[in-house]
Amino acid sequence: MPPEKNKEQPRQRSLRAGVAFDRPEQAAAAADLARQLGLPLVAPVADDLDFILVRTATRLELRWTGDVAPAAPVWAEFVAGPAGYRRRHGGREMLIRAAGVKQGRAPSVLDATGGMGRDAFLLAGCGCTVRIFERHPVVAALLRDGLLRAAAHPETRDSAGRIHLVAADSREFLENMTNPGENIDVVYLDPMFPERTKSALVKKELQILRLLVGREEDTERLLAAALNAAGNRVVVKRPKSAPPLAGRKPSHCLSGTTTRFDVYLTMPAAS
Ligand SMILES: C[S@@+](CC[C@H](N)C(=O)[O-])C[C@H]1O[C@@H](n2cnc3c(N)ncnc32)[C@H](O)[C@@H]1O
Incomplete structure (x- = not known):
C-alpha cells in the first residue's frame, strides 16, 4: 500500500524562498535584504519557491507561492x-x-x-x-x-x-x-x-x-x-x-x- 500523503510535509523540509521587488526603485533595498537573509534575489512570480518576500513601494510582503497556504500576502501592520x-x-x-x-x-x-x-x-x-x-x-x-x-x-x-x-x-x-x-x-x-x-x-x-x-x-x-x-x-x-x-x-x-x-x-x- 502506498504511504499516506503527509499533510505536514512542507514544514519538515526546508522551505524554498527568495526576495523580490516590484518596482525598480526598490531593487537596492531588496538586494540588501536578500544578502542579510542569505536568500536569492528572484522575480516576483516564482512557481518553484514556497514563498517570496516582496519589497513593494510601501512595505515588505510575504507572498506564499506554494499550495498549502492562502495566496494573499501577509505583512506586519500597526497603522491600518x-x-x-x-x-x-x-x-x-x-x-x-x-x-x-x-x-x-x-x-x-x-x-x-x-x-x-x-x-x-x-x-x-x-x-x-x-x-x-x-x-x-x-x-x-x-x-x-x-x-x-x-x-x-x-x-x-x-x-x-x-x-x-x-x-x-x-x-x-x-x-x-x-x-x-x-x-x-x-x-x-x-x-x-x-x-x-x-x-x-x-x-x-x-x-x-x-x-x-x-x-x-x-x-x-x-x-x-x-x-x-x-x-x-x-x-x-x-x-x-x-x-x-x-x-x-x-x-x-x-x-x-x-x-x-x-x-x-x-x-x-x-x-
Ligand atoms: C504565535 S507567534 C507570536 C505572535 C505574537 N504574540 C503576535 O502578537 O503577533 C510565536 C513566535 O514566537 C517566535 N519564537 C518562538 N520561540 C522563540 C524564542 N525562543 N526566541 C524568539 N522568538 C521565538 C516564533 O518564531 C514565532 O514567530
Missing part, C-alpha cells in the same frame, strides 16, 4: 487594518490586565515570542516599553518593516518608539542575564500552539507563521528562563481549554471566548 481599529476603538484588553498595566503604572515588558508584533504593539500603546525578541529571520524582517512604518506615522509614532526589536533567541538571552529580576517587570510568552484539525479556522497570518517557524520544541525551558528573569510576572497566552504550559499551574488566569492568559507572579506587585 485590525491593529488600527483596535487602537481607535479598543477597550481594556485582557492582555493589558494580565500584564498588570494600571493607571500610572506601565511595566517594562520583554515579549519573548514576538511573531508579527500585534500583542507587543498593544502593550506599547498602553505606555509599556517593550523589548521584542523574534528568532526567525524572515518574521523579524517583516516585523522590523512594520515597526518602521509605524514609527513614520503620527498616530503610531509614540508606541513604535517604545518598542525595541531584537532578532534573536529570547531563551538564550534570558538564560544568560547577569541580573535576572532587574530591568524586566513582565515576560510575555505566546508560543505557537499545535495545529487545530479544522485548519480553515486558523487565520491566514497564523497559518503562514506556522509553516515558517514549524514546531517550537523548547517552550518548557523558555518558561523556566522567563520565570527566573521576570521581576514581577510572566504572562502566557494559551488557547482557552489548553493545559498550562509545561504543566505549571499559574497564579491566576484571565479567560476570554477563545484565549486564556495564564499569569505567574514572580514577586507581589507594588501597591
